Amino acid sequence: MAKFDVIELDSNQPFSLDKTLSCGQAPRWFFDNGWWYGIIRESVVKIRQEENELHFTGADAEFIYDYFCLDLNLENVYTRLKGDNYGKEAIEKNYGLRLVNQDAWECLVFQMTVNKIRTKSSSDRITRVSSKLGKEIEFEGKKFFSFPRPQEILEAGLPALKSCNISYFADNILMASRKVVENPLWENEIYSADYEAAVGILTDFKGIKHRVAEWILLFAFKKYEAFPVDAHIRKIFAANYLKNVNLGTPKDDKFDDTIKEVAKRNFGEYRGYALEYIFCSQD
Template sequence: MKLESHFNLDYTLSCGQVFRWGKANGWWYGIVDGSILKVRQEGDELHFSAYPEDVEDEFIKSYFRLDDDLTNILRIINKDATINKAIQQFNGLRIVRQSVWDCLISYVCATNASIAIIESMLRNLSEMFGDEIVVNGKAFFSFPKVKKLAKASVNKIKLCNVGYRARFLSEIAKQVENNPNLLEELRNSDYLKLRDELRSLPGVGPKVADCVSLFAFDKLEAFPIDVWIRRVIYQIKGAAIPRTKDGTEKPLTVSEYTELSSFARRHYGKFAGYAQEYLFYYIRSKDR
Protein backbone atom coordinates (compact mmCIF):
# COMPACT_ATOMS: atom_id res chain seq x y z
CA MET A 1 0.00 0.00 0.00
CA LYS A 2 1.34 3.41 -0.99
CA LEU A 3 1.53 5.83 1.94
CA GLU A 4 0.09 9.20 1.06
CA SER A 5 1.39 10.99 4.16
CA HIS A 6 4.32 10.56 6.51
CA PHE A 7 4.20 7.60 8.83
CA ASN A 8 6.76 5.67 10.85
CA LEU A 9 5.64 2.14 11.69
CA ASP A 10 8.49 1.45 14.12
CA TYR A 11 7.85 4.57 16.21
CA THR A 12 4.10 3.95 16.20
CA LEU A 13 4.34 0.37 17.46
CA SER A 14 7.32 0.90 19.80
CA CYS A 15 6.14 3.96 21.72
CA GLY A 16 4.14 2.12 24.39
CA GLN A 17 0.55 2.64 23.28
CA VAL A 18 -0.05 -1.00 22.21
CA PHE A 19 1.11 -4.17 23.94
CA ARG A 20 0.45 -7.08 21.58
CA TRP A 21 2.86 -6.32 18.76
CA GLY A 22 6.34 -7.74 18.27
CA LYS A 23 8.99 -7.46 15.59
CA ALA A 24 10.83 -10.41 14.03
CA ASN A 25 12.94 -10.60 10.87
CA GLY A 26 11.96 -7.10 9.77
CA TRP A 27 8.21 -7.71 10.14
CA TRP A 28 5.82 -6.57 12.84
CA TYR A 29 3.29 -9.17 14.03
CA GLY A 30 0.18 -8.19 15.96
CA ILE A 31 -3.20 -9.57 16.96
CA VAL A 32 -5.97 -7.13 16.03
CA ASP A 33 -9.71 -7.86 16.11
CA GLY A 34 -9.08 -11.61 16.01
CA SER A 35 -6.69 -11.46 13.05
CA ILE A 36 -2.94 -11.90 12.91
CA LEU A 37 -1.44 -8.92 11.10
CA LYS A 38 2.01 -8.98 9.53
CA VAL A 39 3.26 -5.51 8.60
CA ARG A 40 6.47 -4.01 7.24
CA GLN A 41 7.36 -0.52 6.03
CA GLU A 42 9.76 0.20 3.19
CA GLY A 43 9.94 3.93 2.64
CA ASP A 44 6.52 5.10 1.51
CA GLU A 45 5.26 1.55 0.99
CA LEU A 46 3.42 -0.39 3.67
CA HIS A 47 3.31 -4.14 3.10
CA PHE A 48 0.85 -6.22 5.08
CA SER A 49 -0.99 -9.51 5.20
CA ALA A 50 -3.52 -10.98 7.60
CA TYR A 51 -4.60 -14.42 8.84
CA PRO A 52 -6.95 -16.22 8.83
CA GLU A 53 -8.64 -13.74 6.48
CA ASP A 54 -7.25 -10.82 4.48
CA VAL A 55 -8.02 -7.26 5.51
CA GLU A 56 -8.64 -4.31 3.22
CA ASP A 57 -6.45 -1.23 2.86
CA GLU A 58 -9.16 0.77 4.65
CA PHE A 59 -8.80 -1.38 7.76
CA ILE A 60 -5.06 -0.64 7.90
CA LYS A 61 -5.63 3.05 7.21
CA SER A 62 -8.14 3.25 10.04
CA TYR A 63 -6.08 1.23 12.53
CA PHE A 64 -2.94 3.33 12.03
CA ARG A 65 -4.96 6.56 11.68
CA LEU A 66 -3.45 7.27 8.29
CA ASP A 67 -6.44 9.55 7.74
CA ASP A 68 -5.12 12.00 10.37
CA ASP A 69 -3.50 15.15 8.95
CA LEU A 70 -0.30 14.58 10.88
CA THR A 71 1.52 17.60 9.42
CA ASN A 72 -1.21 19.90 10.70
CA ILE A 73 -1.46 18.10 14.05
CA LEU A 74 2.26 18.41 14.72
CA ARG A 75 2.18 22.08 13.73
CA ILE A 76 -0.63 22.74 16.21
CA ILE A 77 0.95 20.91 19.17
CA ASN A 78 4.46 22.32 18.61
CA LYS A 79 4.20 24.72 21.54
CA ASP A 80 7.47 24.37 23.46
CA ALA A 81 11.10 23.27 23.16
CA THR A 82 10.50 19.80 24.59
CA ILE A 83 7.68 18.83 22.23
CA ASN A 84 9.66 20.33 19.36
CA LYS A 85 12.55 17.97 20.12
CA ALA A 86 10.13 15.04 20.40
CA ILE A 87 8.56 15.89 17.03
CA GLN A 88 11.95 16.23 15.36
CA GLN A 89 13.12 12.88 16.73
CA PHE A 90 9.94 10.82 16.24
CA ASN A 91 8.16 12.46 13.32
CA GLY A 92 5.78 9.95 11.78
CA LEU A 93 4.52 8.46 15.03
CA ARG A 94 0.74 8.10 14.91
CA ILE A 95 -1.91 7.23 17.47
CA VAL A 96 -3.26 3.71 16.92
CA ARG A 97 -7.05 3.35 16.77
CA GLN A 98 -7.77 0.42 19.11
CA SER A 99 -10.96 -1.52 19.76
CA VAL A 100 -12.74 -0.44 22.93
CA TRP A 101 -12.79 -3.83 24.68
CA ASP A 102 -9.14 -4.60 23.97
CA CYS A 103 -8.01 -1.14 24.97
CA LEU A 104 -10.02 -1.07 28.20
CA ILE A 105 -8.77 -4.44 29.42
CA SER A 106 -5.21 -3.62 28.37
CA TYR A 107 -5.09 -0.37 30.31
CA VAL A 108 -6.77 -1.79 33.41
CA CYS A 109 -3.89 -4.29 33.37
CA ALA A 110 -1.45 -1.44 32.77
CA THR A 111 -2.04 0.20 36.15
CA ASN A 112 1.12 0.20 38.26
CA ALA A 113 2.99 -2.08 35.84
CA SER A 114 5.92 -1.87 33.44
CA ILE A 115 5.38 -2.45 29.73
CA ALA A 116 7.06 -5.88 29.97
CA ILE A 117 4.70 -6.91 32.78
CA ILE A 118 1.66 -5.59 30.89
CA GLU A 119 2.64 -7.61 27.82
CA SER A 120 3.06 -10.72 29.98
CA MET A 121 -0.34 -10.29 31.64
CA LEU A 122 -2.11 -9.81 28.30
CA ARG A 123 -0.33 -12.79 26.80
CA ASN A 124 -1.41 -14.96 29.74
CA LEU A 125 -5.01 -13.73 29.55
CA SER A 126 -5.14 -14.33 25.80
CA GLU A 127 -3.78 -17.85 26.09
CA MET A 128 -6.33 -18.71 28.77
CA PHE A 129 -9.40 -16.82 27.53
CA GLY A 130 -8.78 -16.14 23.84
CA ASP A 131 -9.01 -18.31 20.74
CA GLU A 132 -5.98 -20.07 19.29
CA ILE A 133 -4.95 -19.11 15.75
CA VAL A 134 -2.22 -21.23 14.16
CA VAL A 135 -0.17 -19.60 11.39
CA ASN A 136 2.68 -21.48 9.71
CA GLY A 137 2.84 -23.85 12.67
CA LYS A 138 3.04 -21.02 15.23
CA ALA A 139 0.24 -20.51 17.74
CA PHE A 140 -1.20 -17.06 18.34
CA PHE A 141 -4.09 -16.19 20.64
CA SER A 142 -6.83 -13.65 20.13
CA PHE A 143 -7.68 -11.14 22.84
CA PRO A 144 -9.66 -12.53 25.81
CA LYS A 145 -13.28 -13.10 24.90
CA VAL A 146 -15.91 -11.27 26.96
CA LYS A 147 -17.97 -14.40 27.56
CA LYS A 148 -15.03 -16.54 28.70
CA LEU A 149 -13.72 -13.84 31.03
CA ALA A 150 -17.18 -13.17 32.47
CA LYS A 151 -17.70 -16.85 33.29
CA ALA A 152 -14.27 -17.31 34.87
CA SER A 153 -13.77 -17.10 38.60
CA VAL A 154 -11.56 -14.36 40.01
CA ASN A 155 -9.13 -17.05 41.19
CA LYS A 156 -8.84 -18.45 37.68
CA ILE A 157 -8.16 -14.99 36.28
CA LYS A 158 -5.48 -14.54 38.95
CA LEU A 159 -3.64 -17.52 37.43
CA CYS A 160 -2.71 -15.11 34.62
CA ASN A 161 -0.56 -13.18 37.12
CA VAL A 162 -2.74 -10.08 37.01
CA GLY A 163 -2.91 -9.76 40.80
CA TYR A 164 -5.50 -7.40 42.28
CA ARG A 165 -6.68 -6.51 38.75
CA ALA A 166 -8.44 -9.90 38.46
CA ARG A 167 -11.51 -8.66 40.33
CA PHE A 168 -11.77 -5.58 38.09
CA LEU A 169 -11.43 -7.65 34.92
CA SER A 170 -14.11 -10.06 36.12
CA GLU A 171 -16.55 -7.28 37.02
CA ILE A 172 -16.04 -5.40 33.75
CA ALA A 173 -16.49 -8.58 31.71
CA LYS A 174 -19.73 -9.39 33.54
CA GLN A 175 -21.09 -5.90 32.94
CA VAL A 176 -20.28 -6.09 29.22
CA GLU A 177 -21.68 -9.64 29.00
CA ASN A 178 -24.94 -8.42 30.53
CA ASN A 179 -25.04 -5.38 28.26
CA PRO A 180 -23.08 -5.99 25.01
CA ASN A 181 -23.66 -2.38 23.91
CA LEU A 182 -22.36 -0.92 27.18
CA LEU A 183 -19.08 0.37 25.78
CA GLU A 184 -20.21 1.39 22.30
CA GLU A 185 -23.07 3.38 23.81
CA LEU A 186 -20.44 5.74 25.21
CA ARG A 187 -19.10 6.65 21.77
CA ASN A 188 -21.36 9.66 21.26
CA SER A 189 -20.40 11.26 24.57
CA ASP A 190 -18.13 14.29 24.56
CA TYR A 191 -14.70 13.86 26.10
CA LEU A 192 -15.45 15.07 29.63
CA LYS A 193 -18.67 13.07 29.91
CA LEU A 194 -16.98 9.97 28.43
CA ARG A 195 -14.11 10.24 30.90
CA ASP A 196 -16.53 10.35 33.82
CA GLU A 197 -18.60 7.45 32.45
CA LEU A 198 -15.49 5.31 31.99
CA ARG A 199 -14.41 6.08 35.55
CA SER A 200 -17.62 4.49 36.81
CA LEU A 201 -16.29 1.12 35.63
CA PRO A 202 -14.37 -1.11 38.07
CA GLY A 203 -10.63 -0.43 38.18
CA VAL A 204 -10.81 2.63 35.93
CA GLY A 205 -9.13 5.71 37.36
CA PRO A 206 -8.26 9.01 35.66
CA LYS A 207 -5.31 7.69 33.65
CA VAL A 208 -7.07 4.55 32.38
CA ALA A 209 -10.11 6.64 31.42
CA ASP A 210 -7.91 9.06 29.49
CA CYS A 211 -6.00 6.27 27.74
CA VAL A 212 -9.20 4.56 26.63
CA SER A 213 -10.71 7.90 25.57
CA LEU A 214 -7.65 8.65 23.45
CA PHE A 215 -6.84 5.27 21.93
CA ALA A 216 -10.32 3.76 21.54
CA PHE A 217 -12.83 6.63 21.37
CA ASP A 218 -10.98 9.11 19.12
CA LYS A 219 -10.85 11.77 21.84
CA LEU A 220 -7.58 13.27 20.68
CA GLU A 221 -7.76 15.98 23.33
CA ALA A 222 -7.34 13.41 26.13
CA PHE A 223 -3.97 13.70 27.89
CA PRO A 224 -3.09 10.75 30.16
CA ILE A 225 -0.68 11.51 33.01
CA ASP A 226 1.79 8.99 34.42
CA VAL A 227 5.06 9.41 36.30
CA TRP A 228 6.99 10.19 33.11
CA ILE A 229 4.51 12.71 31.74
CA ARG A 230 4.12 14.29 35.17
CA ARG A 231 7.84 15.09 35.23
CA VAL A 232 7.93 16.55 31.74
CA ILE A 233 4.82 18.70 32.30
CA TYR A 234 6.32 20.21 35.46
CA GLN A 235 9.48 20.89 33.45
CA ILE A 236 7.47 22.63 30.72
CA LYS A 237 5.60 24.65 33.34
CA GLY A 238 8.88 25.63 35.00
CA ALA A 239 7.61 24.31 38.31
CA ALA A 240 8.89 21.78 40.83
CA ILE A 241 7.31 18.35 41.36
CA PRO A 242 5.81 18.03 44.86
CA ARG A 243 8.27 16.16 47.07
CA THR A 244 8.40 14.78 50.59
CA LYS A 245 10.87 16.05 53.18
CA ASP A 246 13.39 13.39 52.14
CA GLY A 247 13.24 14.52 48.51
CA THR A 248 11.20 11.70 46.97
CA GLU A 249 8.34 12.53 44.63
CA LYS A 250 4.94 12.59 46.30
CA PRO A 251 2.30 10.25 44.84
CA LEU A 252 0.19 11.78 42.08
CA THR A 253 -3.19 12.81 43.55
CA VAL A 254 -6.47 12.97 41.62
CA SER A 255 -6.62 16.75 42.01
CA GLU A 256 -3.05 17.13 40.76
CA TYR A 257 -3.79 14.78 37.86
CA THR A 258 -6.81 16.90 36.90
CA GLU A 259 -4.80 20.14 37.08
CA LEU A 260 -1.89 18.80 34.99
CA SER A 261 -4.16 17.23 32.39
CA SER A 262 -6.19 20.45 32.10
CA PHE A 263 -3.01 22.48 31.69
CA ALA A 264 -1.79 20.16 28.93
CA ARG A 265 -5.10 20.35 27.06
CA ARG A 266 -5.01 24.15 27.21
CA HIS A 267 -1.35 24.24 26.22
CA TYR A 268 -1.44 21.77 23.30
CA GLY A 269 -5.03 22.19 22.19
CA LYS A 270 -7.42 19.75 20.55
CA PHE A 271 -4.64 17.28 19.64
CA ALA A 272 -3.11 17.14 23.13
CA GLY A 273 -3.22 13.33 23.01
CA TYR A 274 -0.72 13.33 20.16
CA ALA A 275 1.54 15.60 22.20
CA GLN A 276 1.30 13.18 25.11
CA GLU A 277 2.42 10.23 23.01
CA TYR A 278 5.33 12.11 21.47
CA LEU A 279 6.43 13.38 24.90
CA PHE A 280 6.09 9.94 26.48
CA TYR A 281 8.21 8.25 23.82
CA TYR A 282 10.76 11.07 23.89
CA ILE A 283 11.23 11.13 27.66
CA ARG A 284 11.38 7.33 27.86
CA SER A 285 13.98 7.18 25.07
CA LYS A 286 16.19 9.64 26.96
CA ASP A 287 16.03 7.44 30.07
CA ARG A 288 17.22 4.30 28.27
Protein backbone atom coordinates (compact mmCIF):
# COMPACT_ATOMS: atom_id res chain seq x y z
CA MET A 1 0.00 0.00 0.00
CA ALA A 2 1.33 3.40 -0.97
CA LYS A 3 2.46 5.73 1.79
CA PHE A 4 0.85 9.16 1.62
CA ASP A 5 2.46 12.40 2.65
CA VAL A 6 0.38 15.27 3.99
CA ILE A 7 0.54 19.03 3.53
CA GLU A 8 -1.51 21.11 5.90
CA LEU A 9 -2.90 24.04 3.96
CA ASP A 10 -2.89 27.61 5.20
CA SER A 11 -6.45 28.23 6.39
CA ASN A 12 -6.13 31.88 5.35
CA GLN A 13 -5.34 30.97 1.73
CA PRO A 14 -8.08 29.56 -0.52
CA PHE A 15 -7.32 26.32 -2.33
CA SER A 16 -9.58 23.80 -4.02
CA LEU A 17 -7.85 20.84 -5.60
CA ASP A 18 -11.01 19.84 -7.46
CA LYS A 19 -11.57 23.29 -8.96
CA THR A 20 -7.90 23.54 -9.91
CA LEU A 21 -7.67 20.21 -11.69
CA SER A 22 -11.13 19.99 -13.25
CA CYS A 23 -10.92 23.26 -15.21
CA GLY A 24 -8.84 21.80 -18.05
CA GLN A 25 -5.79 24.03 -17.66
CA ALA A 26 -3.30 21.14 -17.44
CA PRO A 27 -3.26 17.97 -19.53
CA ARG A 28 -3.07 14.39 -18.30
CA TRP A 29 -4.93 14.69 -15.01
CA PHE A 30 -7.93 12.48 -14.31
CA PHE A 31 -10.19 11.73 -11.35
CA ASP A 32 -10.88 8.19 -10.22
CA ASN A 33 -12.46 6.80 -7.07
CA GLY A 34 -11.91 9.88 -4.94
CA TRP A 35 -8.35 10.60 -6.11
CA TRP A 36 -6.71 12.76 -8.74
CA TYR A 37 -3.97 11.14 -10.84
CA GLY A 38 -1.50 13.17 -12.90
CA ILE A 39 1.56 12.35 -14.98
CA ILE A 40 4.17 15.04 -14.45
CA ARG A 41 7.52 14.53 -16.13
CA GLU A 42 8.50 10.97 -15.09
CA SER A 43 6.23 10.58 -12.08
CA VAL A 44 2.63 9.65 -11.44
CA VAL A 45 1.14 11.82 -8.71
CA LYS A 46 -1.88 10.64 -6.73
CA ILE A 47 -3.51 13.31 -4.63
CA ARG A 48 -6.72 14.36 -2.91
CA GLN A 49 -7.87 17.08 -0.56
CA GLU A 50 -9.43 16.36 2.80
CA GLU A 51 -10.68 19.66 4.16
CA ASN A 52 -7.49 21.57 4.98
CA GLU A 53 -5.04 18.82 4.07
CA LEU A 54 -3.53 17.47 0.87
CA HIS A 55 -2.78 13.74 0.90
CA PHE A 56 -0.47 12.61 -1.88
CA THR A 57 2.17 10.24 -3.16
CA GLY A 58 4.48 10.20 -6.18
CA ALA A 59 6.21 13.51 -5.39
CA ASP A 60 7.69 15.30 -2.41
CA ALA A 61 6.04 18.14 -0.54
CA GLU A 62 8.25 20.78 -2.12
CA PHE A 63 7.17 19.72 -5.59
CA ILE A 64 3.47 19.71 -4.68
CA TYR A 65 3.80 23.11 -3.04
CA ASP A 66 5.50 24.54 -6.13
CA TYR A 67 3.25 22.83 -8.69
CA PHE A 68 0.07 24.18 -7.12
CA CYS A 69 1.65 27.59 -6.44
CA LEU A 70 0.67 27.44 -2.78
CA ASP A 71 3.04 30.31 -2.08
CA LEU A 72 0.86 32.72 -4.08
CA ASN A 73 -1.32 34.99 -1.96
CA LEU A 74 -4.61 34.28 -3.71
CA GLU A 75 -6.37 36.92 -1.65
CA ASN A 76 -4.36 39.54 -3.53
CA VAL A 77 -5.78 38.15 -6.75
CA TYR A 78 -9.29 38.19 -5.32
CA THR A 79 -8.93 41.77 -4.16
CA ARG A 80 -8.31 42.80 -7.77
CA LEU A 81 -11.05 40.60 -9.24
CA LYS A 82 -13.70 41.68 -6.71
CA GLY A 83 -13.70 45.19 -8.15
CA ASP A 84 -15.39 43.78 -11.25
CA ASN A 85 -18.94 42.40 -11.15
CA TYR A 86 -18.16 39.41 -13.35
CA GLY A 87 -14.86 38.84 -11.58
CA LYS A 88 -16.65 38.75 -8.24
CA GLU A 89 -19.17 36.24 -9.56
CA ALA A 90 -16.34 34.14 -11.03
CA ILE A 91 -14.64 33.94 -7.62
CA GLU A 92 -17.83 32.65 -6.05
CA LYS A 93 -18.15 29.92 -8.68
CA ASN A 94 -14.49 28.88 -8.66
CA TYR A 95 -13.34 29.64 -5.12
CA GLY A 96 -9.91 28.18 -4.49
CA LEU A 97 -8.93 27.58 -8.11
CA ARG A 98 -5.21 28.14 -8.65
CA LEU A 99 -3.17 28.22 -11.81
CA VAL A 100 -0.68 25.37 -11.62
CA ASN A 101 3.00 25.62 -12.48
CA GLN A 102 3.24 23.33 -15.50
CA ASP A 103 6.40 21.76 -16.84
CA ALA A 104 7.57 24.23 -19.48
CA TRP A 105 8.53 21.70 -22.16
CA GLU A 106 5.33 19.69 -21.90
CA CYS A 107 3.24 22.86 -21.79
CA LEU A 108 4.99 24.21 -24.88
CA VAL A 109 4.25 21.09 -26.91
CA PHE A 110 0.70 20.74 -25.58
CA GLN A 111 -0.21 24.33 -26.42
CA MET A 112 1.47 23.95 -29.81
CA THR A 113 -0.69 20.96 -30.71
CA VAL A 114 -4.03 21.42 -28.96
CA ASN A 115 -7.13 23.07 -30.31
CA LYS A 116 -8.15 25.55 -27.62
CA ILE A 117 -11.45 23.84 -26.78
CA ARG A 118 -10.59 22.40 -23.36
CA THR A 119 -11.40 18.84 -24.37
CA LYS A 120 -10.55 16.15 -21.89
CA SER A 121 -9.85 13.43 -24.41
CA SER A 122 -7.68 10.49 -23.41
CA SER A 123 -6.36 10.36 -26.96
CA ASP A 124 -5.17 13.92 -27.55
CA ARG A 125 -1.93 14.43 -29.41
CA ILE A 126 0.28 14.76 -26.36
CA THR A 127 -1.13 11.51 -24.96
CA ARG A 128 -0.47 9.70 -28.23
CA VAL A 129 3.13 10.91 -28.29
CA SER A 130 3.60 9.87 -24.66
CA SER A 131 2.18 6.39 -25.27
CA LYS A 132 4.56 5.75 -28.17
CA LEU A 133 7.73 7.60 -27.20
CA GLY A 134 7.55 8.14 -23.44
CA LYS A 135 8.93 5.99 -20.66
CA GLU A 136 6.57 3.44 -19.19
CA ILE A 137 5.69 4.03 -15.54
CA GLU A 138 3.91 1.34 -13.55
CA PHE A 139 1.73 2.64 -10.76
CA GLU A 140 -0.87 0.70 -8.80
CA GLY A 141 -0.72 -2.08 -11.35
CA LYS A 142 -1.48 0.25 -14.27
CA LYS A 143 0.73 1.56 -17.05
CA PHE A 144 1.35 5.26 -17.50
CA PHE A 145 3.77 7.06 -19.80
CA SER A 146 5.94 10.12 -19.35
CA PHE A 147 6.03 12.79 -22.00
CA PRO A 148 9.38 12.38 -23.83
CA ARG A 149 12.02 15.00 -23.19
CA PRO A 150 13.52 16.85 -26.18
CA GLN A 151 16.62 14.63 -26.44
CA GLU A 152 14.46 11.50 -26.39
CA ILE A 153 12.37 12.87 -29.26
CA LEU A 154 15.46 13.67 -31.30
CA GLU A 155 16.79 10.17 -30.72
CA ALA A 156 13.47 8.64 -31.77
CA GLY A 157 13.40 10.72 -34.95
CA LEU A 158 10.71 12.05 -37.27
CA PRO A 159 9.31 8.68 -38.45
CA ALA A 160 8.57 7.73 -34.84
CA LEU A 161 6.81 11.05 -34.25
CA LYS A 162 4.76 10.68 -37.41
CA SER A 163 3.68 7.22 -36.29
CA CYS A 164 1.81 8.95 -33.44
CA ASN A 165 -0.77 10.21 -35.96
CA ILE A 166 -0.21 13.90 -35.23
CA SER A 167 0.07 15.13 -38.84
CA TYR A 168 2.25 18.22 -39.44
CA PHE A 169 2.74 18.71 -35.69
CA ALA A 170 5.42 16.01 -35.89
CA ASP A 171 7.73 18.36 -37.82
CA ASN A 172 7.07 21.24 -35.41
CA ILE A 173 7.73 19.10 -32.34
CA LEU A 174 10.97 17.77 -33.82
CA MET A 175 12.17 21.31 -34.59
CA ALA A 176 11.19 22.48 -31.11
CA SER A 177 13.10 19.55 -29.59
CA ARG A 178 16.21 20.47 -31.57
CA LYS A 179 15.91 24.12 -30.58
CA VAL A 180 15.60 23.29 -26.87
CA VAL A 181 18.50 20.82 -26.92
CA GLU A 182 20.67 23.44 -28.61
CA ASN A 183 19.73 26.03 -26.00
CA PRO A 184 19.30 24.35 -22.59
CA LEU A 185 18.87 27.78 -20.95
CA TRP A 186 15.72 28.63 -22.89
CA GLU A 187 13.50 28.47 -19.81
CA ASN A 188 15.76 30.78 -17.83
CA GLU A 189 15.81 33.25 -20.70
CA ILE A 190 12.01 33.39 -20.74
CA TYR A 191 11.74 33.75 -16.97
CA SER A 192 14.18 36.67 -16.96
CA ALA A 193 12.78 38.41 -20.05
CA ASP A 194 10.14 41.11 -19.96
CA TYR A 195 6.74 40.16 -21.31
CA GLU A 196 7.08 41.08 -24.97
CA ALA A 197 10.60 39.67 -25.14
CA ALA A 198 9.33 36.41 -23.64
CA VAL A 199 6.59 36.27 -26.27
CA GLY A 200 9.26 36.84 -28.91
CA ILE A 201 11.37 33.93 -27.67
CA LEU A 202 8.40 31.58 -27.83
CA THR A 203 7.08 32.73 -31.20
CA ASP A 204 10.51 31.94 -32.63
CA PHE A 205 9.45 28.29 -32.31
CA LYS A 206 7.75 27.10 -35.48
CA GLY A 207 4.05 26.57 -34.83
CA ILE A 208 3.76 28.95 -31.88
CA LYS A 209 1.84 32.10 -32.65
CA HIS A 210 1.46 35.09 -30.35
CA ARG A 211 -1.68 33.81 -28.60
CA VAL A 212 -0.19 30.35 -28.06
CA ALA A 213 2.92 31.96 -26.57
CA GLU A 214 0.69 33.84 -24.13
CA TRP A 215 -0.97 30.62 -22.96
CA ILE A 216 2.48 29.12 -22.33
CA LEU A 217 3.60 32.19 -20.37
CA LEU A 218 0.47 32.00 -18.24
CA PHE A 219 0.53 28.29 -17.50
CA ALA A 220 4.27 27.52 -17.32
CA PHE A 221 6.02 30.78 -16.43
CA LYS A 222 3.68 32.44 -13.89
CA LYS A 223 3.33 35.54 -16.05
CA TYR A 224 -0.14 36.36 -14.77
CA GLU A 225 -0.39 39.47 -16.91
CA ALA A 226 -0.82 37.20 -19.94
CA PHE A 227 -4.27 37.49 -21.48
CA PRO A 228 -4.54 35.35 -24.62
CA VAL A 229 -7.72 36.22 -26.49
CA ASP A 230 -9.46 33.37 -28.26
CA ALA A 231 -12.99 32.79 -29.56
CA HIS A 232 -14.31 31.96 -26.09
CA ILE A 233 -12.94 35.14 -24.53
CA ARG A 234 -14.18 37.28 -27.44
CA LYS A 235 -17.69 35.93 -26.94
CA ILE A 236 -17.61 36.49 -23.17
CA PHE A 237 -16.30 40.05 -23.40
CA ALA A 238 -18.57 41.02 -26.27
CA ALA A 239 -21.61 39.84 -24.28
CA ASN A 240 -20.65 41.14 -20.83
CA TYR A 241 -18.22 44.03 -21.15
CA LEU A 242 -18.46 45.58 -24.59
CA LYS A 243 -22.11 45.49 -25.61
CA ASN A 244 -22.17 49.07 -26.90
CA VAL A 245 -18.64 49.29 -28.28
CA ASN A 246 -17.83 49.12 -31.98
CA LEU A 247 -15.14 46.50 -32.06
CA GLY A 248 -15.03 45.74 -35.75
CA THR A 249 -15.06 42.05 -36.63
CA PRO A 250 -13.68 39.38 -34.29
CA LYS A 251 -10.74 38.87 -36.65
CA ASP A 252 -9.65 42.51 -36.45
CA ASP A 253 -6.72 43.41 -34.21
CA LYS A 254 -8.84 46.26 -32.88
CA PHE A 255 -11.30 43.75 -31.44
CA ASP A 256 -8.65 41.84 -29.46
CA ASP A 257 -6.74 44.99 -28.47
CA THR A 258 -9.89 46.51 -26.98
CA ILE A 259 -10.58 43.34 -24.99
CA LYS A 260 -7.03 43.37 -23.65
CA GLU A 261 -7.31 47.02 -22.66
CA VAL A 262 -10.48 46.30 -20.69
CA ALA A 263 -8.87 43.29 -19.01
CA LYS A 264 -5.80 45.31 -18.05
CA ARG A 265 -7.90 48.14 -16.67
CA ASN A 266 -10.22 45.85 -14.69
CA PHE A 267 -7.77 43.18 -13.48
CA GLY A 268 -4.28 44.66 -13.68
CA GLU A 269 -1.36 42.30 -13.17
CA TYR A 270 -3.71 39.39 -12.45
CA ARG A 271 -5.67 39.50 -15.69
CA GLY A 272 -4.48 36.01 -16.65
CA TYR A 273 -6.04 34.72 -13.44
CA ALA A 274 -9.21 36.63 -14.26
CA LEU A 275 -9.30 35.00 -17.68
CA GLU A 276 -9.24 31.51 -16.17
CA TYR A 277 -11.85 32.34 -13.56
CA ILE A 278 -14.22 34.00 -16.02
CA PHE A 279 -13.73 31.24 -18.58
CA CYS A 280 -14.54 28.56 -16.01
CA SER A 281 -17.66 30.43 -14.87
CA GLN A 282 -19.48 30.06 -18.14
CA ASP A 283 -22.39 27.61 -18.14
